[in-house]
Structure formats: structure tokens, C-alpha cells
Amino acid sequence: MTNLTRRDALAAAASLAATGLGLGFAQAQVGPGKTLTLMVPYPAGGLSDAIARNLQPTLQKILGQTVIVENLGGASGGLAAQKLLQTPADGRMIFQGSPNELILSPLVNPDIKFKPDQFRHVTQITQNPLILLARPDHPASNLDELIDYARKLGKPVPYGSVGIGSLYHILSEELAKQTAFKVTHIPYRGAAPMFQDLGSGQVEFAILPYATSYKGLQEQKKLKMLGWVSKARNSFIPELPSFGESKTLPNFDHSIWAGIFVRKDTPEDIVKALNVAMADVMKTPEVRTAVGNTGSIVIDTTPLDVAQRFYEDQIKTLDTMTKDINFKI
């Protein structure tokens, strides 16, 4: 963060005070130092930052240690991931990451030097359902109709994504490949400019994580929601059909999630302590409400082995998918 020095000083003062009072009680202390950094790989103000800021006070209380949220954006989260790998593996820096920067970036971008397996998955914390959006005046009103329309169009269908190599890009390509129609990828820097071109009908469709503003934007005729990219409907908008109900792609089921990561070679007891602490954090009602308000689903944390298996599965799935559509920058 921008005023790191001041916060460091504050943290140092706080820890000094604690030792001065003889409060060195043996709680689930993580790492030798008393200050923990929660690294957010995107600039402040985004969704992942909002989640981290909501976790921070509770995590701090439960660990009994100062927790600082640090935002380091850049290279689609790659800069922050690299910084994590450069810090000592003592659990003092924990990383709030998603498959976008930890799995996909290294898979598709040869300039990213780290590998997904250099990170240890502590636990999953949130999940964001994905939604298929179309331009507001689109003739199709569900997935099947969109595919029908696309096949008849006679030219590649332009679709938008929030960036080359992002999960949404890969999924759109996969969707087009599985249903055999041609697409043109129009990459954008972030969702805001893409919504503009979707609203004016320049791009036909896009896959994006659900946001609470979509309902209002649909009423304002700025976009049209075609379906949940999952087997079942989601309670955020229960009247919206899911891909599971479609004839063409009933098994197309994807979502984006976020989890807590540390360096792979972090000592086991520290990883365990973090896992336990995160479980407590995610159980707190305030955290659940606050994180839920961001449009994310709070996921019950899992034991370490489950988390690790889940992460490995994700790596495999995405690896196959990128190979499948033969995608490489």
C-alpha cells in the first residue's frame, strides 16, 4: 500500500506495546514476525480488494497479529505473485489469489516465469458465479438461441472479454468450439469499456462474473442476461435459466473463485494455523454478510488436503482447456 512506511511504523508500535505488556500469549501465531501482509494482486478499489478489506479486521482479531492489506497491481496479478515468491516462506505474506493470475497467466503467457505449483493453496474463500451476457437488443434470450443465431450469422461473432488469456476469454473460446461456431475475440482493458460496446451493440456477447448491477443495467436496456454458466440456477437471480437447462451445453459448468495462498515451501504448522484461522474468519457473520454484499458467494473453508486437491484439479482443467483451444500468447 501507498503508506506502507507509516503503517509499518504503526504496526511496529502496536507490537512493541504488546510485548511491553507481556501479551506474548501462544495463539496461532504465524511466522516469527508479528505483522502479516495480505497481498491483493490488483489495485485498491476492485472486487478482490473489497473482499480483502472485509477479511482484514477479523483475521487480525483471530490471529492476534497485525494484518496489513497490500495492493500490488500489474501484469494481470503477475507482479504480486512474483513478489510473494521473493519473500521468505514463513507465512508472513499471504496471497489472496484466483486461477486468473496463478494458473492461467503462467499457462498462456511465456513471459510469466512462475508455475502454478509454486503456490500452496490454504483454502478457498469465495466463489463468483459466471453469467452469459448479450447486447441489449439481441434476438436470442437464452444460450440455445444464441448458438442458433451464431451459426446462422454467416460470419464470426464478435465477443468481448476483459483481457487476453483471462478465464472469460478461454471459456468463450471453449463455448464456441464445443458448439462449432466462429467467433472474433475483442479484448478490453477491464469490464467498463466492454460494457459500453456491449451496450451499443458492437459486441454480441460476453462471459463475466455476476455483479449486482446487471439487473439494473438490463432494465436500462444496456445489456441482456442470457444465462448462468453453470448446471444449476443461482439464487442471485433465480428466474434466469442456467446452462444446465440448455440442449446444447448442459455440462458447461464454470465459475471463478478466490482463495488464500502461500509459498509452497512454507512450514506445515504455519499453513495449518492459517487454514484454521481462515476457517474461523469465514464463519464470522459480519464477514459473511460483507463479502456476500460484493456479489460473491462465501465458501465454507475446507481442510488442507481438500483445498490442495481442488487446486490441483483446477490446474488440470484449465491446462486441458487451454491446450484444447490451442491457446498461447
Added chain:
Amino acid sequence: MEMFDNLWLGFSVAVTPTNLMWCLIGVFLGTAIGVLPGLGPSATIAMLLPATFGLEPVSALIMMAGIFYGAQYGGSTTAILINLPGEATSVVTAIDGYKMARNGAAGRALAAAAISSFVAGTICTFLIAFFAPPLTDIAFKFGPAEYFSLMVLGLVASVVLANGHILHALAMIALGLFLGLVGTDVNSGLQRYSFGLPELADGLNFVIVAMGVFGIGEIIANLEDEARRDLGVAKVEGLMLTRADWRRIIAPTLRGTGLGAALGVLPGGGAALASFGAYALEKRVSRNRAEIGHGAIEGVAAPEAANNAGAQMSFIPMLTLGFPANTVMALMIGAMIMHGIQPGPGVMTEQPKLFWGLIASMWIGNMMLLVLNLPLIGLWVRMIMVPYHYLFPVIIVFCVIGVFSLSNNAFDIQIMALFGLLGYVFKKLDCEPAPMLLGFVLGPLMEEFLRRTLLLSQGDPSVLLTRPISAVLLVIAAGILLTVLLPAFSRTRAEAFRET
């Protein structure tokens, strides 16, 4: 009149003692960080975001908005006094503002900046209140083709920014375009000219480049030349505007406001053009156009009005649709989410107190800024009277702190030092850096929009001329190009004939 009821509601929210206090804190902080080089509003708001957790959402947003437009005021102060624009929008203010300061008219330049900003802020507050929803729809008329043509127009107009040789200006624009290429290509994801350095993956940061070529470059040049060094100190005339000044700034302020407001509505980078465009416009239509570029008050008033208008109008897409036009707006959306308010079209109807309270606070904030800034002018002017050997190390230290604060990366400081040297070389070569910075800002946008246009049209460039708005913009650009180039050509021809 529903609109007046709404405004009444807004003012009733904005003038509660608590909200007035947060508004004042916001504009004060904004002015302060605007004056500190490098430390921009987005860094400050990001820093303060967690602290706003405990506030009422409307108070938090009022304060953040205050920081944002307060920084627009403050940013022009350093541009005028020490040739150090902290934001893209105050680059052109530095051209005439700094010349005025060196001629001893720093006080009048600062007053003109403050007053024209206030006028623009006031007009735009009412524009937002009355026309926000219809203005939102204009943004949707602008697709990639229109944005590209708009950028072309901006770039062509920027040729007139240069006071010296037209060839120098063109070379500097080209250099700016090339510098804009550094970073990850949006369309292929490939790294260009980043030399394997992950720090360059997102391209060069505007603030760093601007502080280098303007601020540091100026310091090196001043240190070299003893006569230049303490010129700002030599003579300081009146701090307030004269009657003649008032008459000279009215029309430029209104023109700047109009242009800034029109461009600010476009979330895709219109605001970046506002101050450049207003300056270029004055250079063509102002009665005193010959003086512009040599310390004319119009060259301060017009761009300052335009950038404040653009900043104010960029709230529209954020408030009506939840689309952020810049990083500060993205942070405000983040703040709304953290307070449990869902950004989007619903804000206006579901949170009328927040929506109208924020709008009303903008006008109050603009007035506070005027009251806050006019008396400060005397203080600022005294600041440049500090002997240069005390002043310049302080400026450098603040630049370094500011740049470091952008991403906590020492690499950025090295980049700034490099551009500082480059800025000095430009001075020696008599090349003005403003066109380069415009090229640097517009280059990547132009490329992105052109390639997106062509992707959407399956490679057919004729859409640029078949879409009406785009065609009109390109025709205007061609017209300007002709009026600039033809006289230049005939002059050289005339000179050539004279010599033979």
C-alpha cells in the same frame, strides 16, 4: 419541479454539519495532494479507503469526491509555480502558467486557474443535476471508431500546441506515440519494449514521465544557468486579477467548460483530451492568440476550466451506470460496494439521498475550494521566493516520494531520473515536451481503438467514414491539418523564393 425537489433533497443532505466537514476535509486533502508532486488522488483515496469504513456512505463519497476535484485545483498550482504538472490534465496549464510565473505573474495565473475552475465546476454541477441520464446515452453513441477519430482530431489539434518549429512538434508527438507502445499489447497479450522487466509490463506511468521531463528536466536546466535560477523571485506583481484579466478570461473559461463537459461525458478517455483541446482551441480562436504560449492568461483559464469540467462530468457514467471513467471513479465504486451499496443504474432511484447529496456537495466543495485557494495564493507565491538552492532539493525529494508511492517500487524512481535527463536534452534541443506527452497519452488509446474498430469490422477501414460521428470528426481533423500545413508550406515556399 421534480428536479428542484431533488436538488433540495441533495442540499439538505450535503449541508448537514457532518457532511460539510467531510467535504471540507476532502477538498483540503485534495488541494494538498494536488500540490505535492506525484501523490495523486487515486493513491490518496486508495490509502483512505479503509478509513472511510466507519463513515456514512454518503459522507465517505462526499469526501472522496472532494479529494478528486480538489486535486484538480491543486495540481495546477505546481504546474504554474515550478513547471511540475502532477496530472495529465495540468500539462498544458504548465506551458503558459509557468511562463506567467517567471514573468512575475504567478499570483494572477493561480487566481485565473482557481476562478475558471470554480466557474466550470459550478456549471457542470448543474449539468449533471439536470441532464445526467440523457448525457449517459451519448456515451453509447461512441464506439471504437468514434473514439479513434476523436483521438485523431486531438492529435492533429495538438500540433498547434507547439510554439517552436512544426517539425519539432511532429517529432515530439511521434516520440510520445512510441513511448506509449511500451507494455502489454491488449490484442495479443505480447510484451512490447519491456525488455523482460515485469515493471514495464503495464507500460510507462504518465505521472513518472511527466514529472521527469517537466519537473526534473527543468531543475537541471535551471541549475545549469545561473541567470534562470531565481527568476521566479525577481518580481512579483499583484496577486489578484486586474479588470483587463477578468475580461480576458470570461470567454476562454466558458469555451473550456463547454469542451471539457462534452469530452468528460465520454468514459473512454475523453477527459484526457479536454485540457489539450481547450488550449488548442484558444490558440485558434482567442483574440489574444498570438500571446498564447508566451504567458497568456487565456492559456491558463481555458485548460483549467476544461479539466475541471471534464473531471466533474466523469461522475456521470459512474453514478448512472456504475461504469468507472478513471481509477478514482473505480475507487468510488469500490467504496460503494464496501458500504453495501450496489453501484449501477439503481443508485439514482434507490439511493436518492446519496446521489443528490453527492451532486449538491460538489457545488459546495467547489465553493470551498475557491475560498480555500484564493487566500493561499499569497503563500504559494512566497514559496517560489525561497532561494533555489533550498527549493530544488525539496522538490526532488517530494517527486521521489510521490513516484515511490505510486506502486512502492524503486524502479519507478530510476525511470523518472531517466526522463529527467531526457527532459533536459529536450530543452537543449529546443523541443517542447507537451506534444510528446499528448502523444504518449493518446497513442495507446488510438491504437487500441483502431484495432478494435478493425476487429469489429472484419478488417474494413471504411467504417471510420461510414459511421457519421466518426466521419465528422475526421473531416474536422483534416480541415485543421490543412489550415496548419498550408500556411506553413506557403511560408517556406515564399522563403525559398526570396533566397533565390
